[in-house]
Amino acid sequence: MKNLIFIFSLLLALTACEQDEYYIDGGKAVAEFDGDVLQYLESKPVQFDTIAQIVKLAGLESTFRNENFTFFAPNDTWIRDLIGTRISPLGDTIYLSLNGRLKDLNLEPVRKLSDIDSVIWRKYLQRHMFREAYKLKDYPQIDFNQKNMFPGQLFHSFDKSLFNIGVEYGEANGIKYLGYRQLTISYVPDASRPDDNWRTVRTSSTDIQPRNGIVHTLRNEEWFGFDANEFIQEVALSRNNTNSAN
Template identity: 30%
Template sequence: MMNRNRKILQWPIMLLVLIAMAFTACKKDSEYYDYENNVKEFNGTVLQYLEAQPVNTFDSVLLVLNRLPALKDTLTNNNVTFFAPTNASFQAAIKNLNILRKSQGKTPLYLKDCDLSSLDILTSRYIIRGSRTTEAYAPFADGVLYASVNYGYQMHIQYDKLNASGFVQGGPQSIIYSDPKNNIFEKYWERSNTNAVNIKAKNGVINVLAPLHDYGFNEFVSRVNK
C-alpha cells in the first residue's frame, strides 16, 4: 500500500519537472528566434576600423592597401561596403603561391614583392561602391550583383540568415560573397562566407570574411606567379 501511494505521489512531481523543462527549452529557443544582429558602430572611417583591430587581424590587407594608395583613399573618403579579408586569407594564398614556386625552382614571393597591378585588380573586388547593410540584400532570394570599384567587376552578394535551435531563419545574419568569374553558371563561382556583418563606420559598412576565404578568389597564384 505504501509503495502504491509513493508511486501516486511521484507522478505530479515528474509532471512538474517535465513542464519546467519544456518551459526552459521554449524560452531558450525564443531567444534565438528573436535574435537581432545589431549593427555595430565605429567612430571612424573604414580604413581606421581596420587599423584599430588587434594585431594579426588585418595586417596583411593593410600592407596591401599601403602599396595601393588609391584604394586606401577610397576606404577613407568614399562611401563603400568593404568585405574585409583577414590575415588567414592571405596566409593561405601566399602559402599556395610559394609551394608552386618552389616546385618550379623559383624564389619565394610575399605581399611586399607582388605585382601591384595584380594586387589592385584583386583587392578592388572586395570593395563595393555605396554603404549597404544586409537590409539591402535581404529582399533578393537569389542574391544580387554589384559592381566593385575601379574596374566595375561584377560581384554577387546573397543574404543568408542562419538557422538556430530548430528555427528556420532564426539565427545570426550572414552574407555569401561570391566572385562569379563572369560566368552565369554558379558551379564555376568562388564563394565566401562572412564571420561578421553590418559593422558601420562613418563612410561605410564592413563585413568580415571567414578565415577559410582564399584571398583573390582563387586567382592570386595565377596572377602573381610571374
C-alpha cells in the same frame, strides 16, 4: 492554442529583427567606429595588419579613407595561406601556395608584401570592395537550395568582377526562415554562366560602421581575391618578366 503559437512565433520574429543589426559569430558587438575604414583595419592589428599594408601597397589608401563603400574584409590568415601553405583541417591535404609554385618555376619566393606588383594587389583587393554602403538588412534573402525563390542579388565589385550577395535565413524551433541571419558573398567566376561554380564565403561579423562605409568581415573559407590559381599565375608571370628584364 493557435493564438499561443502565433504569439510565440511573433516573439521569435521580433527577437531576430533586434539581433540582425550586427553579429560576430552569433554575438552582438558595438558596430560604430570613430574613424575611416583604413583606421578601423589598423585598429585591429591581429586580424588586419597585413590587409592594411596591402591597401597602401595597392595605392588605395585615399579610397579607404575618403570614399563611401562596402568592404568584405579578409583577415591576415588569407594572405598567409595564399603565400605560404594551407593544410586541410584533417591535415591530409596541402594546398598549392604561391611560394610553392614559384619554387617549381625556379623563381624567387615572395619574402615581403612589396615583392608582389602593386597592380596585382590592387586588382584582387578591389574584388572585396563594392560601391556605396550596404548593411546586412540592405541585401535580399538567398536560399542556396531554392535560388529560384530567393536568389540573392548580383553585384559588381570595384574591379568589375561579378558576385552574388545575399542573406541566409536560418531555422528556429522548426520554423523555416525565422532564425539567425547570415550574410554571404559568392564569387561568380564566369559572368556568362552566373549560376555556376560559385565560391561562397560567409561573414564572421557584419555592419561595422566606420565614418566612410560599412565593413563585413569574412571567415577564413576562401583565398584572397577569391581565385588562388589566377593570383598565383599573375604573380609568377610578373616575377618571370622581371627576371627576364634583368
